[in-house]
Amino acid sequence: MQAIDNDEADLVEQAGAGDVAAFEQLYRMHSGRVYGLCVRLAANRAEAEDCTQDTFVTAWQRLADFRGDSRLSTWLHTIAYHEVIGRRRRETRNARHLSAAGAGEAERVDYADSAELEDLERAILRLPDRAREAFVLQKIYGYTHDEAAGIMGITAGACKSQVHRAVQLLAGALPRENGDDDGTGMSAGGGAR
């Protein structure tokens, strides 16, 4: 792991000095995570691709700002988050909210081995924007409340509140979609029963 970190640090240094090949390696290492975040935040593959490209272009331009205080992935995710939000703000309301159900169908991620995960992914895409953003950052990408709040530029309390709103909405949505509440994992509170 340390070797990987060192490699990454070397690549960041080289890219910072203008080495495009080094930056391409960084792109190859992180593009999947950045695109994964973008597609879940934007709920639209075409937008996610644009945001991913914009993220790496911005990262290239601002690489000198990256001090290594956080992980590179966190820094890239912060940029990606703001690219998605900025793009959303610029769009018209109609274009932004096509149709929640339509978006869910169109942008579903296929999981050959689990219909449950497909349902969950689709339900996440239907969450309100802020709740989805906080939920995705924390529950899928493993950020703490503080880290997710830092990325989103909100307080940790507000982030917690959004995550719990998302959890409640998912708990309500998934059983209805599935017709039962055994397969969701969100409705019954895990080990709380």
Added chain:
Amino acid sequence: MDHRMTDGISRLQGRAGDLARRLRCDLSPATDLWPRIAARIESDASPRPGRLPRVIEAGRDLWPGIRARIEPGDRLDGTNREVTPRGTGLAAAAGVVAVTTLTLVFAMRLGDVRLPGEVTASADSSAGAATVALPTWMADTFARFGEAVAGTPAAELGDTARSIQRDFLMVRAERLQIEQALAASVGDMNLRAQWRHVYLAELRLIDETEKLANAYGTRTEI
């Protein structure tokens, strides 16, 4: 007693009773309550979202598009980025409004918590609870809850509970510092105002934790 305080206490008692019913446990042994709340909070963690892949590959290679837009000299550094005074002012104003609103909303929900003039603060950690004239059982509950949160090894907690614990410890440490200063300078109005603000924050954390527990209590009943 100020009627607003009475109303606030009534509401808190109602919330505490509701919490106890939802958790199906008695609020009085507050030391036992925290591990249960922490477990309940973490139980949401629903491993399922964690099973979703973090990495998703785009349908096409995005690198050529990126490569076409970057040049070795195409860099922004900290010196050429423009920060407008207006933008800075707006951000600061937004921050002040947010903090003030949160504090006011919470104070209105809880009732007006005041530091009575006749009671002197001391360095004792329970002094803060006593000086807002909460009922003894409630002050004890808050204090014991605080001890339980503080005393639980962080390693035994999940991310969410650990985050709450960290917030709680930070706020409590600040309150204790102010209480120590108040013990030496009881009449300092500035310190008293700070103490009130910090103690409200501490109560708000407890309140938020209760709300979390309520949320998960509700989920288990779906």
